[in-house]
Amino acid sequence: MMKVHVYEMMAKRGIKTRKQLAEAAGVHQTHIGKIVDGKVKRVDLSTLEGLCCALDCxxxxxxxxxxxxxxxxxKKRKQVGGVGRGTIR
Structure with a gap:
């Protein structure tokens, strides 16, 4: 399983809201919410790149x-599901 640590990185970088992260990462706010909540099945590399750039990580x-x-x-292949505060199974 994958654990995601976006909230921890947001706190370290002083980003307080999903809206701030979305604007800094160049990703739609709705998608950021789904990523942070662990409700996506996969994350595009361009999205991951935007998050890394915004969070300097x-x-x-x-x-x-x-x-x-x-x-x-x-046995069932699992995709990396999301970046957020939850656990992806």
Whole structure:
């Protein structure tokens, strides 16, 4: 599963609202909301690039891979689902 850390990076960079992040990243505010809430199935590289630029960070600062219980990937292929404060399964 993927854990997302956008809120943590927003706090470190003094970005207080999703609207501020959307404007800085060049991404529509609705899409930022879905990413932050972990409600997307995938994130385009251009969106990830915008977030990294706005937050002055690397993709690894926003996304963290956490193996499931046995440490093996699931049989069903999973996409990186979103960047936000939640966990993507």
């Amino acid at each position: 690397q993709p690894g600062d926003l996304l963290e891979y956490v193996p499931d219980g046995d440490g093996k990937p699931s």
